[in-house]
Amino acid sequence: MPSLETNRCPLCQQSNFCAVNADTPCWCTKSEVKPELLSEVPQTLLGKSCICKKCIDKFNFDNIVDKS
Structure with a gap:
């Protein structure tokens, strides 16, 4: 089993x-x-590697912008 790279975002695999x-x-x-963003993290990586700021910001932007 490969070792876990905690310096990688579990969503985009870029540096966190x-x-x-x-x-x-x-x-x-x-x-x-x-919590909705955390639910997108694969179970095997949950709590083991930080989600990067870019993924957090994108999620927050996508979910705050009025799409009407």
């Missing part, structure tokens, strides 16, 4: 730029991730 283990707080600790 997470620095949760750094000396200063990471951007991800201040981000609100909607």
Whole structure:
């Protein structure tokens, strides 16, 4: 089984730029991730790798914009 790359977004597989283990707080600790977006993460990756800011922003934009 290949090792899990925690620096990759579980949705787009691009770098998630997470620095949760750094000396200063990471951007991800201040981000609100909607449960609907979390439900899109494959079960095997849930809670093991941060969703990237680009995916979070895209999801939030797509779900806030009035489509009428």
